[in-house]
Amino acid sequence: MAVLPIRQVPDPVLRQRAKRITSFDGSVQRLIDNMIDTLHSAGGVGLAANQVGVPLRLVVIHLPETEVVCLVNPEIVKRSGEREVVEGCLSIPGYQGELKRSERVVVKGHDRWGREVRLRAEELMAQALEHEIDHLNGILYIDRVEGPDKLTRIKPEAEAEPGM
Ligand code: CO
Numbered sequence: 001m002a003v004l005p006i007r008q009v010p011d012p013v014l015r016q017r018a019k020r021i022t023s024f025d026g027s028v029q030r031l032i033d034n035m036i037d038t039l040h041s042a043g044g045v046g047l048a049a050n051q052v053g054v055p056l057r058l059v060v061i062h063l064p065e066t067e068v069v070c071l072v073n074p075e076i077v078k079r080s081g082e083r084e085v086v087e088g089c090l091s092i093p094g095y096q097g098e099l100k101r102s103e104r105v106v107v108k109g110h111d112r113w114g115r116e117v118r119l120r121a122e123e124l125m126a127q128a129l130e131h132e133i134d135h136l137n138g139i140l141y142i143d144r145v146e147g148p149d150k151l152t153r154i155k156p157e158a159e160a161e162p163g164m
Helices: 025-042 123-136
Strands: 044-047 056-059 071-078 082-088 095-101 104-110 117-124 151-153
Touching: 025 044, 025 056, 025 071, 044 123, 056 123, 071 117, 071 123, 082 123, 095 123, 104 123, 117 123
Parallel strands: none
Antiparallel strands: 044 056, 056 071, 071 104, 082 095, 095 151, 104 117
């Protein structure tokens, strides 16, 4: 397993629409393991494959005190509620922004072995799913921030939101 370099803005791969995964072969399994290593090494809570330069529809999410969730070809099938969040991205270091995310989402997709999964999530997990699935569509959180005053540089002494 290996830690991969994380692509940062304005790398064009972050603006690419990622392709569906159709084969759950060894190369996909290696990519998943490397993305989990990379996520842990960066101290983040979520990572999309575009962020390591691979435009495939694959995300890994690891929230504190939960197990790693790996989703292939994830799709949001239902969203409800709305809440204000402060969010950061591993591909946009040094900044965080205020934006609105859904309170709850239902996501369908596949696990790392190609089995169909359906996931109900709320709060931080719902936020991470929306953030990572946005990445797969070439969308960054800064696109959803409602004005320049809602995007701020993180002060060195301040505690930052975990990156995704
Ligand atoms: Co991100």
